Amino acid sequence: MGKERGQERVLNSRPTVRLGYEFFRRDVLEVAPALLGKRLVRRYDDGRTETFLITETEAYRGEEDLACHASRGKTPRTATMYLPGGVLYIYLIYGMYWMMNIVTGKEEDPQAVLIRGIEGFDGPGKLTRRLGIDKSFNGEDLTTSPRIWLEDAGLTLPYTTTPRIGVDYAGETWKNMPWRYVAYLPDNQ
DNA sequence: GTAACGATCCTC
DNA sequence: AGGATCGTTACA
Numbered sequence: 001m002g003k004e005r006g007q008e009r010v011l012n013s014r015p016t017v018r019l020g021y022e023f024f025r026r027d028v029l030e031v032a033p034a035l036l037g038k039r040l041v042r043r044y045d046d047g048r049t050e051t052f053l054i055t056e057t058e059a060y061r062g063e064e065d066l067a068c069h070a071s072r073g074k075t076p077r078t079a080t081m082y083l084p085g086g087v088l089y090i091y092l093i094y095g096m097y098w099m100m101n102i103v104t105g106k107e108e109d110p111q112a113v114l115i116r117g118i119e120g121f122d123g124p125g126k127l128t129r130r131l132g133i134d135k136s137f138n139g140e141d142l143t144t145s146p147r148i149w150l151e152d153a154g155l156t157l158p159y160t161t162t163p164r165i166g167v168d169y170a171g172e173t174w175k176n177m178p179w180r181y182v183a184y185l186p187d188n189q
Numbered sequence: 190g191t192a193a194c195g196a197t198c199c200t201c
Numbered sequence: 202a203g204g205a206t207c208g209t210t211a212c213a
Contacts, residue, residue, distance in 0.1 A: 058196070067196070069209095077209060095206030097197050114196055125197050166196050191213080201203080 024085035028111035032059040037155035056117030059179040067170035070110035081110035090138040097125030157183040
């Protein structure tokens with residue numbers, strides 16, 4: 001059994017260490033930048049597997065954060081954000097686009113990281129369409145799911161921060177928080 | 190029940 | 202600059 005796993009590792013010529021709960025159950029302001037350069041793995045029903053490096057993230061932090069959906073408390077939609085870190089929070093925006101977020105922190109502390117960009121697919125709505133992510137992934141556990149997970153790629157990418165996109169409604173304080181993280185990628189992508 | 194509103198994207 | 206498009210939320 002251990003032998004088989006070792007052989008698979010050689011064939012894939014890359015390590016296959018899935019990120020566990022300890023990675024996700026930290027403050028969102030630690031996890032959001034740490035996600036840059038991590039490998040997002042998507043395994044489809046037909047067995048095909050694709051991987052992409054995460055290139056852009058955005059942090060949403062608790063009920064006090066007026067840009068965070070949880071600022072209006074726990075509702076049927078936001079309940080997922082109150083789960084312990086390590087699951088996906090998926091919601092529909094503008095009636096057309098699924099947003100993929102990774103829940104972080106401890107149970108009952110609503111935090112999440114919006115995945116805004118992966119290699120070759122900038123834009124949170126475009127990448128979920130590319131990956132076939134929809135409502136059925138809401139609450140999906142990244143540490144056990146057979147169809148989506150994260151791996152450490154052994155990379156630490158440099159990055160810059162900016163205010164978050166599209167949250168002008170949140171008021172001066174919260175709309176200006178520099179909680180968007182954009183990685184600088186090597187030239188040859 | 191009813192209405193207003195998006196953590197977006199594409200086309201004009 | 203404006204429209205697509207519909208689930209979620211707040212309020213009557």
